[in-house]
Amino acid sequence: MSKLRPSLSNLSRYVVAALLAAVFVFPSFAPSVSRAQDEPANDTAPATPEPNAEPPTPDPNAAPTEAPLAVIEVIATPEPTDTPLPQPRSNDPLVRFVQVGETLNSLAAQSGFSASDLAQRNGLTSPYLLLVGQKIRLPAPPSNNIQLYRVSAGDTMVSIAAQYGISPYVLRHTNDLPCSACLVFGQTLRVPQAGAASALPEPFERIEVSPIVPRQGEVVVVRIAARAPLQQITGMLADRPLRFAQKDGEYIALSGISALQEPGVYPITIRAITQNGLASVVQGRLQVGAGRFGYETLNLSAKLMPLLEPQVNLEERAELDAIFSDFSGTQWWQGPLQWPINSKVVSYYGTRRNFNRGMLNTFHSGIDLTARVGTAVKAAAPGRVAAAQTFPIRGNVIILDHGRGVFTVYCHLSRFEVEVGQIVNAGDVIGYTGNTGRSLGPHLHFELAVGGVTVNPLVWLERELP
């Protein structure tokens, strides 16, 4: 997770308004899928370490590490930078003529596309045998709102950004550059159109979605700035509603993506009505990436086997959905969530689970923390007690409502220390761990639900919620 974090936070700062305006990509979840997600869940966790909480970020631009050197036809004395090439330079940023010393890998590194993309786009049968002067077509830019710019001598991040009226920060993060001085002569940069945000219909001033490509089990944050006060703002991500709360002059919606959400592209729609009655709609698409989850095989005793019945799972799911559907605009939490007990994770969120040789196949809707019976369980954040009741699978459960559609769930408890409606602070003892419900041994099953979907709690235990 720590590996991922930097790139995620980079992404999150990256303004997606441009993408939104025309072609954007958005994340969404398919409700039908989430429905199927009877997150079953709780059971003890075998101590299988499986830190797939967060998949390593695949580097789409990664080039093969051991590529043979290009075969170069040297014509006269090579002077890569100044000597005109055997072929004319093209003004089309999508066309490159191979220069002395260039390889498919170096072209890939300069253009921001992968070597395999380039090879495929150009039908190269021997991708490592480039000839000087050979014409290479770069793949089209990822979106109509992205322009390509080729770095020339004297360019700096600041000068290029100024030329396009965008911030150097945006330029750097759009291109995943490790530093602001990392420009190379001849490099192709992707430049988001500065005017894109203002191309949004009134009253939208800016729309940001982060992460740009959320993964299964993550939380999508949609931030909207409007030019006029709104009387209403609503949205849909796939067929799940986006519910906005006002904060610091912005409208922010948090939306969870289930571990069972099929990776793919989903529609996102945002509707606003100003106080003057002006109605406006913006539509886009969000790509959802795959999370990486492990696999566990669990065997329940005969006594617990009735809890594998699909009907039991569905009914419990429906009851939880009803609780999670409460939405209060008040945000109770501040900063990241706190760990409910001081322990370690023995089963991660999203883990695919096979109970009793296929009697039930499901996924883990939370994380399991080891704990002896009677360990004090503390509120992960300030909130209101939304439920303190017994479920067949989750056993004795306390659910805290933290506002804005965010809930934490504490399961298999032996005892409650709070009542429904009570307001608690972060760190307050709300109950004690136990072994109730469909549990294979004493532990705390801890869930985080956002926008009605259970997501990976580690995301919010380690990062502040906006």
Ligand SMILES: [Zn+2]
């Ligand atoms: Zn569990």
